Amino acid sequence: MTITYWIQHADFESEDLGLIGRADAQAVFKKHNWKSELKRRQEREDAGMEVCDPGIGFVSNDKRILHLCPRASGRVLCHYHFDSTWRFLWLVPLRGQKQELWFETRLDDAVEVVSRFFSNDHKWLKQRARAGSKVFEVEA
16 A cells, blocks of 8 residues: 655645655654644744644545644544445445544554554544544535
8 A cells, every 4th residue: 555644844834755654654653753843833823823733644545644643732633534435225335425533542542543544444443533532523
């Protein structure tokens, strides 16, 4: 499976960083200096500037997106975006609506979320999102 990734900064800038495998994705997520990114976000916010959450994002070749935004609290906001499928007359699979699931997890547990994304474990990600304390589902 082809996975591309990017790093998003608090000033809305992002770096597209190309292809990555599961082990490297987990390592990049764990080793990135999120404290520095969050400090920069707070400084911009304190100065009255617009900010966005720093994070790391992954896009699969089937267009699923996982975006992880570490928080100062030690938790991670996880955003999982995918196209839903459904069956017409229980036989014909059709691609349907875009859906987004948002949930929070502990920083240490976010590595498992990355692993499941790379394993294409769509069912686990949906169950994990629905078990989270904050879940938002959007159909567009």
